Amino acid sequence: MEIKSTDSDSFRRVYDSCYSVLLKICYHVVYNMDIAEDLVQESFERFYLKNMTFPSDDDAKYWLIRVAKNLALNHIRRVKRESGMMEKVRLKAGNAANSHDAQAELDESETIREVRKAVSSLPENLRLVVVLKEYGELDYKSIGKVLGISEGNVKIRVHRARKKLEETLAGDDAYVY
Amino acid sequence: MCIDEAMLSSYIDGELKEPYRSQTEEHLAHCPACRARCQKLRKLNDILKTDSIDESDIEARKASTFALLEKKYFSEDSRKPGFWRRRFEMSMGSMVTAAAGVLVIFIGGFAFFGSSPKQTSEIIPSLTVQADSQNVHFVSTEERGLDGYSLEEILSYLDSKGYNVDISIKGLQPLE
Numbered sequence: 398m399e400i401k402s403t404d405s406d407s408f409r410r411v412y413d414s415c416y417s418v419l420l421k422i423c424y425h426v427v428y429n430m431d432i433a434e435d436l437v438q439e440s441f442e443r444f445y446l447k448n449m450t451f452p453s454d455d456d457a458k459y460w461l462i463r464v465a466k467n468l469a470l471n472h473i474r475r476v477k478r479e480s481g482m483m484e485k486v487r488l489k490a491g492n493a494a495n496s497h498d499a500q501a502e503l504d505e506s507e508t509i510r511e512v513r514k515a516v517s518s519l520p521e522n523l524r525l526v527v528v529l530k531e532y533g534e535l536d537y538k539s540i541g542k543v544l545g546i547s548e549g550n551v552k553i554r555v556h557r558a559r560k561k562l563e564e565t566l567a568g569d570d571a572y573v574y
Numbered sequence: 575m576c577i578d579e580a581m582l583s584s585y586i587d588g589e590l591k592e593p594y595r596s597q598t599e600e601h602l603a604h605c606p607a608c609r610a611r612c613q614k615l616r617k618l619n620d621i622l623k624t625d626s627i628d629e630s631d632i633e634a635r636k637a638s639t640f641a642l643l644e645k646k647y648f649s650e651d652s653r654k655p656g657f658w659r660r661r662f663e664m665s666m667g668s669m670v671t672a673a674a675g676v677l678v679i680f681i682g683g684f685a686f687f688g689s690s691p692k693q694t695s696e697i698i699p700s701l702t703v704q705a706d707s708q709n710v711h712f713v714s715t716e717e718r719g720l721d722g723y724s725l726e727e728i729l730s731y732l733d734s735k736g737y738n739v740d741i742s743i744k745g746l747q748p749l750e
Contacts, residue, residue, distance in 0.1 A: 405648050412643075416636045424627055434635045438642065445647050509625045516622070530587070531622045537589045556583040563618055
């Protein structure tokens with residue numbers, strides 16, 4: 398069934414079926430709920446304003462996920478760039494404390510912190526596959542569609558990501574088998 | 575021979591296609607080493623899953639964001655912005671610039687090329703106006719002299735200017 402992004406009913410249906418997935422994906426890239434929420438909202442606004450027609454619900458979903466993950470990636474790239482500059486300033490000023498990060502870390506359990514560290518340290522192409530599969534709960538086919546790669550390629554990336562994660566998590570002694 | 579890691583990884587994701595899937599299951603049934611590896615991969619998945627977000631939080635955000643979007647795009651007065659309104663809103667700044675540009679060209683055309691009567695007669699012959707010294711003369715060249723005012727007017731004018739005027743008529747003596 399054809400989806401028109403400005404049609405009220407279609408929009409509602411796509412919104413209902415995609416919101417949770419988009420939020421999970423964005424959250425596990427930026428690790429901040431409020432920012433993730435903003436990014437998802439931005440994705441849906443683009444979806445509406447583009448006034449596009451999709452051949453099926455799935456195509457609309459893939460498009461939205463693609464937009465959301467790009468927004469999320471842009472966000473962390475920008476933060477990285479900015480925090481790099483902040484780091485320089487901070488070193489000069491001799492002020493090492495960052496109360497916000499410290500508080501956020503207190504709220505998270507040890508395991509979650511280790512998991513996030515491990516996932517964040519993955520190269521971008523592997524990280525996205527993990528986020529889309531584990532948190533977005535997409536299958537290989539959908540991940541391929543979203544990232545524009547073949548299913549075989551997805552399979553390889555998942556495998557490589559797992560190996561890396563095992564190394565990082567085992568190396569840090571974060572959990573016991 | 576044991577199953578390779580990549581295949582095992584697809585297997586636990588439920589993505590392994592049929593002949594291989596039953597073969598893998600068969601192998602797992604009698605290979606403790608592979609079972610352990612499989613177990614390890616599942617454990618990794620479980621650990622990744624510990625970092626998941628609260629569903630009730632998702633629902634709350636979902637509802638509030640939708641209310642916001644609905645108000646912005648699907649409420650009654652903004653349901654269909656209409657072609658003209660939308661275009662107008664979008665190009666207000668550029669429209670002002672364009673209007674200013676047209677005005678500059680229009681005025682600039684006159685400034686550069688002028689508008690001589692010859693040109694006008696070429697364009698619209700019936701509307702030619704020959705404004706030379708021969709056919710233009712003043713309708714009135716005379717100014718209104720002092721003779722044009724009555725005595726009362728002169729007196730009231732002088733009075734308003736603050737003069738004290740004393741008038742006497744020749745040959746008449748004021749009564750004592």
